[in-house]
Amino acid sequence: MSTNTVAGVRPAAEPTASQGAAAAFRGAVAAEWTKLFSVPSTWWTMLAGLVVMAASALQLAIYAANDNTNDDPLDDRGIVTVGSVVIDSVELTQYAVLALGLLAITAEFTSGTIRTTLQCTPARGRVLLAKAVVAGAVTFALGLLLGGVGALVARPTLGGWGSAPAAGTIGDIVAVATYLALVGVLALGLGAALRSAVLTITVLFAILMIVPLSLMEPDIAVLNRIADVFPGVAGGHFMAGDTEPYPGAVGLLLLAGWAGAALLLGRAALRRRDA
Template sequence: MSTVTRSAPFRGAVAAEWTKLFSVRTTWWTALAGLVLMAATAAQLAIYAANDNTNDDPADDRGIITVGSVVIDSIELTQYAVLALGLLAITAEFTSGTIRSTLQCTPSRGQVLLAKAVVAGSVTFALGLLLGGVGALIAGPLLGEWGTAPAGGTVGDVVSVATYLALVGVLALGLGAALRSAVLTITVLFATLMIVPLSLQEPDIDVLNRIADAFPGVAGGHFLAGDTDPYPSAVGLLLLAAWAGGALLLGRAALRRRDA
């Protein structure tokens, strides 16, 4: 069988997932929620930064900060709207029962999940670019003289944000395939991205801090910040990608083991 023949079913699966994702109102409402959250959070953080520099307490002074840093800080809250988009790409099908039709059209569980991952990752990356651009456009004027927006750095930060969101979107998709419940999936994601790492970091014990550094939210934070300690930002990206890949493998195993 030729490569073209083998790839045709996968292209069809990707096209089907693309159509399904954009044919439901949930996708558009989720994207809108992300835009609102980004706009509100970026505005709030920019105002706070400007106020810190102009109040009567010199200890609050932050000096001039980059617009990109405001965009990155805004992702901590905004990401949950994007996570919802990723997990609903599959949990909604379990809830409605349409997953049966999906698996009848594409019997290969792995192919179905990979097609969903390609679509969810692409859409969340594009949404991330839009969110980052909106955040930068809002933060710049509000920072005023206390903000700087070097073109290269700002574009790099926006692309990094989009990459981070694409990977956590795929992570959400994989967990959604394994857990099959939107509520349970978002709970596990919230714990994995925030609650557990914060609990590990709270005692400020070195070994617990190192464990927390391996969690996806912390690794993604190191990547976005361009850190060199405790590891280079590229390692943070690889760790986040490993979590996303592991979630997909877990979701694939669950799909193969259980009936739709």
């Protein structure tokens, strides 16, 4: 009998390297989850998102209903789906949601607590990935809630000029949540690279809205095609389920590519620069 065996019972096997890494990653995710929900800014940001979504959906639904009550029947918009109102409301609401992603990293650089985070989890890539998992999951769940609130506000406001097929509305809400999760991760990656909340939100505003709109303003074909690859435009095509200038699935892939590239940029900056 082996000297390591007592009363016929073999000792428990030591965890493998992969099991140890998985356990460490789970611990990092749990830590990031705790940090995110232990600060008031998270809750205030969520509340701001709900208020902006409700107000935007209400305003857009009123506009849509009023467009069908003018004196010229040829100008009527006809029946409007609740999902389309929710999707249009994301244009403003997303900036409240983006704050969750960028503050998850920039707030730690501002306060200096990033040093404690990296002392607890020296693997910087693991830290950023854990933050991305938490930010993506939270913004996706928040997106579902926001979409539901927008639909509840828009449906009665549209009245007889609104349509809310169950499958279509649920699909639109899930698309909105997916879009917000990816732009939340995009914000996190840029925040890791830029380390400033103000600078990060400025860059996000530029790539999501200012630059694409500037490219599309002259209505030149080649500039329009360039604008179509920017994350906000690609996400819009995805949420709307467009077929032109490319299928909605391509828009999702483009948006995911932007989010992935931002994470890689943030990871490179986090590894090369001092905390």
